[in-house]
Amino acid sequence: MLKKLIKYDFLWMNRNMVIIFAITSILSILTRIASNFTGSVIGDLVFGILRGFTIAAFANVVINSAIRIWERFRQSFYKDEAYLTHTLPVSKNTLYDSKVLSGLCAILLSLAVVITCFFIAFWNNDTYEYFRSVFKDGDMTFIVLGILVTAVLEVVYAVNVGMFSLTVGHRANNGRMVRSVVLGIVLYFVLQSLLLGVIYGIGIFDDSVKAMFGDAADVAISFSTYRTLIVVTDILYLVLTTGLYFGGKKLFSKGVNVE
Amino acid sequence: MTLLECKHLTKTFDRKTVLDDVSLKIEPGKIYGLLGKNGAGKTTLIKLINDLLTPTDGTILFKKKAIGTQSKAHISYLPERTYLDKNMRVSQAIKMFEDFYEDFDPDRAYKLLEDLDLDADSKISKMSKGMQEKLQLILVMSRAADLYILDEPLGGVDPATRDYILDTILSNFKEGSSVIISTHLISDIERILDEVIFIDKGKIALTSNADKLRSKEKASIDEIFRRMFHAKKAN
Numbered sequence: 001m002l003k004k005l006i007k008y009d010f011l012w013m014n015r016n017m018v019i020i021f022a023i024t025s026i027l028s029i030l031t032r033i034a035s036n037f038t039g040s041v042i043g044d045l046v047f048g049i050l051r052g053f054t055i056a057a058f059a060n061v062v063i064n065s066a067i068r069i070w071e072r073f074r075q076s077f078y079k080d081e082a083y084l085t086h087t088l089p090v091s092k093n094t095l096y097d098s099k100v101l102s103g104l105c106a107i108l109l110s111l112a113v114v115i116t117c118f119f120i121a122f123w124n125n126d127t128y129e130y131f132r133s134v135f136k137d138g139d140m141t142f143i144v145l146g147i148l149v150t151a152v153l154e155v156v157y158a159v160n161v162g163m164f165s166l167t168v169g170h171r172a173n174n175g176r177m178v179r180s181v182v183l184g185i186v187l188y189f190v191l192q193s194l195l196l197g198v199i200y201g202i203g204i205f206d207d208s209v210k211a212m213f214g215d216a217a218d219v220a221i222s223f224s225t226y227r228t229l230i231v232v233t234d235i236l237y238l239v240l241t242t243g244l245y246f247g248g249k250k251l252f253s254k255g256v257n258v259e
Numbered sequence: 260m261t262l263l264e265c266k267h268l269t270k271t272f273d274r275k276t277v278l279d280d281v282s283l284k285i286e287p288g289k290i291y292g293l294l295g296k297n298g299a300g301k302t303t304l305i306k307l308i309n310d311l312l313t314p315t316d317g318t319i320l321f322k323k324k325a326i327g328t329q330s331k332a333h334i335s336y337l338p339e340r341t342y343l344d345k346n347m348r349v350s351q352a353i354k355m356f357e358d359f360y361e362d363f364d365p366d367r368a369y370k371l372l373e374d375l376d377l378d379a380d381s382k383i384s385k386m387s388k389g390m391q392e393k394l395q396l397i398l399v400m401s402r403a404a405d406l407y408i409l410d411e412p413l414g415g416v417d418p419a420t421r422d423y424i425l426d427t428i429l430s431n432f433k434e435g436s437s438v439i440i441s442t443h444l445i446s447d448i449e450r451i452l453d454e455v456i457f458i459d460k461g462k463i464a465l466t467s468n469a470d471k472l473r474s475k476e477k478a479s480i481d482e483i484f485r486r487m488f489h490a491k492k493a494n
Contacts, residue, residue, distance in 0.1 A: 008355065012344065080342050084342040089332035090331075091327070091328050173272050256311070257312050
């Protein structure tokens with residue numbers, strides 16, 4: 001049953017996303033082509049415009065995907081379609097899991113598109129050298145993978161904040177969406193501040209981490225600092241996301257009140 | 260064995276009680292009319308039975324077990340609302356029901372589609388509300404369920420179509436199963452009822468065998484209902 005639910009959820013979440021993926025890919029290819037013609041006023045201008053559009057398209061893919069995941073969650077659990085969802089012979093836990101897992105698949109697909117398009121549009125020797133100059137003497141594979149894994153965890157965490165907030169907000173009888181949105185925003189920033197606080201705390205024992213919170217004149221980060229930050233951030237995202245997942249699932253399994 | 264049993268069921272929203280200490284039993288092989296005025300609590304009761312609302316108090320048992328995955332596999336529910344994904348085609352909705360309900364018969368669904376003159380390739384968003392309601396009725400009645408719960412199946416439908424819908428219900432539900440039909444259009448359905456449940460202001464006002472009630476009161480169910488609630492209002 002879980003597989004079937006995921007299939008229907010995933011198809012719903014990605015409806016029309018193909019068009020967005022295609023536009024983003026075309027913009028990335030055009031940006032890459034334009035990057036070969038810089039050096040003249042028009043060449044620089046065209047490249048600048050395309051670069052701006054491509055970066056905006058990357059953001060659009062991720063934001064659109066997240067919104068569609070939340071919207072599927074809301075429509076399927078609390079709006080008209082809930083009359084079908086909650087009468088399927090499936091447990092509440094399985095229903096919740098299907099939304100989380102299909103959301104995860106949708107986010108991974110979107111991030112895969114963004115990452116691929118990023119490499120198409122922007123990755124070259126200059127970018128490589130830029131990363132090398134920022135992260136001194138580091139293992140480039142670890143650096144790039146670290147950024148990608150953290151980006152995935154950050155988005156998965158944000159999606160789970162939304163699902164948890166929708167679950168809590170819809171336990172009320174009135175103002176359900178307002179409650180969900182306000183809770184989501186507050187929760188996101190509170191947990192992000194907590195994460196920042198933990199990193200600051202590490203700075204007490206690690207001078208290189210502490211230096212990040214001081215004068216920002218020197219942007220170079222040592223590889224060991226980077227590695228510490230990536231590992232700590234990833235662990236915290238995993239802990240927070242797991243907490244939000246189990247908390248939301250427990251509340252959801254207690255029952256719903258469909259409008 | 261009792262099919263469905265509600266014990267001291269109460270539902271409150273904020274401080275408003277919409278269902279108050281409701282207890283009732285549904286036996287197999289009977290057609291029940293859940294009758295009441297608008298806002299009497301019929302839909303709330305049905306939503307509680309279908310796990311769309313969480314009771315404030317009380318329990319609901321289906322074949323002596325708490326409602327859940329097992330009860331949902333054997334209850335076929337037609338809500339007042341159109342609940343299908345509007346971007347689907349009719350054939351995709353049929354496939355979805357086939358995927359999730361073991362007792363769903365796609366052949367019967369396609370036969371009913373033909374009878375009701377609906378196209379399997381139509382996109383649901385392009386269909387009128389009436390056609391969407393017919394499609395939902397087809398999906399619900401194409402299941403070999405133990406209990407069918409139909410919430411206002413005749414609402415917003417012209418009198419000619421009402422008879423057609425009632426015939427579809429009568430000729431398609433599984434033998435030995437029970438049907439609960441909730442409506443305020445009593446005169447339209449009273450000919451098919453075995454049992455009646457009158458609900459008013461969130462409480463069960465009367466439960467009776469339909470024939471016995473008619474003989475005792477020497478009136479139709481519709482008249483009895485009108486008399487009962489008119490008298491209450493006068494008091």
